[in-house]
Amino acid sequence: MKRIASFTVDHDKLEPGIYVSRRDGDVTTYDLRTRTPNAGDYMDNRTMHSVEHMFATFVRNSEYGDSVIYFGPMGCQTGFYLLMRDMSDGEVLALVKDVLKKILAYEGPVFGASRKECGNYKNLDLADAKRECGRYLAVLESKENDFRYNE
Numbered sequence: 001m002k003r004i005a006s007f008t009v010d011h012d013k014l015e016p017g018i019y020v021s022r023r024d025g026d027v028t029t030y031d032l033r034t035r036t037p038n039a040g041d042y043m044d045n046r047t048m049h050s051v052e053h054m055f056a057t058f059v060r061n062s063e064y065g066d067s068v069i070y071f072g073p074m075g076c077q078t079g080f081y082l083l084m085r086d087m088s089d090g091e092v093l094a095l096v097k098d099v100l101k102k103i104l105a106y107e108g109p110v111f112g113a114s115r116k117e118c119g120n121y122k123n124l125d126l127a128d129a130k131r132e133c134g135r136y137l138a139v140l141e142s143k144e145n146d147f148r149y150n151e
Contacts, residue, residue, distance in 0.1 A: 011037040016079075016139040018093060020147045027069055027085050030092060030147075034136045035078040042077035043132060049073075049120065050110055050129035051080065051103075057111040058099045064091070089147045093140070100137040104130055 005022050014037050021029040035041050043051075056071045059082070069083035084092055110124040118124070 006031075016136065017143060018096065018140065018145050018147060020089065021081065027083055028087070028089075028092070030082040030084065030096075031074075031079060032082055032096065032136070033079040034132060034139075037076065037078045043073075044077075044128075046123050046125055047128040047132050048077060048080075050124045050126065051132050053110050053112045053118070053124060054103045054106070054126070054129045054133070055080070055099055058102045059095065062095060062099065064095055089145075093145055093147075097137060097140055100133045100140075103133045104137070106130075 014033055016033050016036060019031040019033060021031040023029075035043060052071070052073055059065070059071055060068050062068075064084070064087060067085045067087050069085055071080060071082050073080050082092070082096070087095075106126070108126075110126050110129065112118050113121050113124045115121050
């Protein structure tokens with residue numbers, strides 16, 4: 001059976017950052033790697049869930065909302081996938097940083113935190129989302145991003 005692209009990446013060499021996972025026509029899948037894989041430092045479900053609600057809401061309500069195809073967590077608990085249409089890597093990096101800053105500045109309830117809006121609405125916490133987003137923003141601002149996986 002053919003291996004999927006993400007399984008061909010050496011996860012022992014990945015560091016937190018932003019990477020292009022694949023390009024399919026006008027859609028690019030970005031790997032928003034917030035944690036070092038296989039290091040034992042994984043996001044708990046509440047953190048992943050909270051970031052998902054906050055990031056997805058802010059990115060879909062941005063000026064580039066019509067270009068967003070998908071945002072969601074990786075099952076390995078070390079990051080998120082962001083699928084965007086018709087945007088440059090630089091525009092996406094700027095957008096990701098802007099969304100992270102908006103999450104950090106936000107005061108209020110987690111978006112979609114009601115029984116009618118979410119199937120696990122009690123498992124959300126803004127402080128967890130802010131902690132993860134602050135950590136990731138610091139990574140993105142401290143390194144030069146070339147969007148390529150380490151080889």
